Amino acid sequence: MPAIKTQRHSSKKEVIISKAAKLFREKSFSGTSMRDLAEAVGVEAASLYNHIQSKAEILQVICFKVANIFMEHLERIEVNQQSSIEKIKDILRFHIQHMINNFEEVYVADREWRHLNEPYLSNFKVQRKNYRQRIAAIIENGIQKKELKSIDAPTAVLMMLHAISGIESWHRSKQKISAEQLEENMIVILVEGLEK
Amino acid sequence: MPAIKTQRHSSKKEVIISKAAKLFREKSFSGTSMRDLAEAVGVEAASLYNHIQSKAEILQVICFKVANIFMEHLERIEVNQQSSIEKIKDILRFHIQHMINNFEEVYVADREWRHLNEPYLSNFKVQRKNYRQRIAAIIENGIQKKELKSIDAPTAVLMMLHAISGIESWHRSKQKISAEQLEENMIVILVEGLEK
Secondary structure, eight states: OOOOOOOTTOOHHHHHHHHHHHHHHHHOSTTOOHHHHHHHHTSOHHHHTTTOSOHHHHHHHHHHHHHHHHHHHHHHHHHSOOOHHHHHHHHHHHHHHHHHHSHHHHHHHHHSGGGOOTTHHHHHHHHHHHHHHHHHHHHHHHHHTTSBOSOOHHHHHHHHHHHHHTHHHHHHSOOOSOHHHHHHHHHIIIIIOSBO | OOOOOOOTTOOHHHHHHHHHHHHHHHHOTTTOOHHHHHHHHTSOHHHHTTTOSOHHHHHHHHHHHHHHHHHHHHHHHHHSOOOHHHHHHHHHHHHHHHHHHSHHHHHHHHHSGGGOOTTHHHHHHHHHHHHHHHHHHHHHHHHHTTSBOSOOHHHHHHHHHHHHHTHHHHHHSOOOSOHHHHHHHHHIIIIIOSBO
16 A cells, blocks of 8 residues: 655645645535545545544644634734734735645635534634734724724725635636736735725 | 415516525535425425426526626626726626625625536636626726726736625624625725725
8 A cells, every 4th residue: 555655844644634625625625535535645545544533633724724824923913013004914915925825725724614513613713703803903003093094994804805815716817927916916906905 | 385485576486596596605506405495485396396497597597697787787887988997986886785785696606606517607607707807908998097006907806806705704794884884995995995
């Protein structure tokens, strides 16, 4: 039976998680079987269970790993001394870069988290809400300091995060513009607006 | 056996389509059975087939009905004499209002169209691409006339349409702001930007 192929610095479990993220993104969590995953990894289904307990565990690992990445970044932004507008730009750039470079896992954490089991589901929901509220608080602060227009902060958060999820279409398309151009364009449109 | 209840001015088929849109949105197209639909309509599954041929037909009706609504609007906008910025605002407001008031059908057409059968699938894909290209052309025109910033037009279209799909979260939330406030905030953020 073939062994699970690993790249330097990545464990077998990491290889499984990475292949699973790709499958969950393409076929959804519900539409992916352990057999599909075993095939993608290139081993028998039984040998997957030496490394992970279940499909549910894989989704947990993906969602909480992605949550950690964004939460740690937000915590650094919250305590730094930048202006609100610089903080918002940093958060946007971080999201854009992760949607570009870590697409499969970020996409799955964003779209498939509803399939988590308890207690992970409730916990993830609370973290997600908390994360958005903390970005809204940065925007509120920018409005008070007259750096930002007087807009509804939760609406701005919702729009920014959804606009960035549009990078999904960029991945699917022929990518006529580079990742760097995509990032710069998105920052201009969201922060400065379309109007000249 | 109970008859399908209709409201004034709506046919039985319209009632079925409307209930189906709600179910497809909540449970996805794949996750909804004709039995679920019959239950939601309040009739036996067999009697649905007096009005529609299949689940596939319902998805076709929803997708092409929504496509007609947006395409007809775009055609009116293309030929009117407004500035590019006014045209873009009109398109955004139209999308926002339909995501608010015609949520179930617009959501299903946007998210579940990949489940269409051929020849509808290819046809819908082409229309979708064409629709986005024509909005991009309006933006390009605005850039040439110096009404809009020199941004990548397809990226702007992708971001605007995805940002508006964020209204899904507004529907799920406790709706702390009204539909009118939501629309005004979205227009300000997308057209004028966050920065003061």
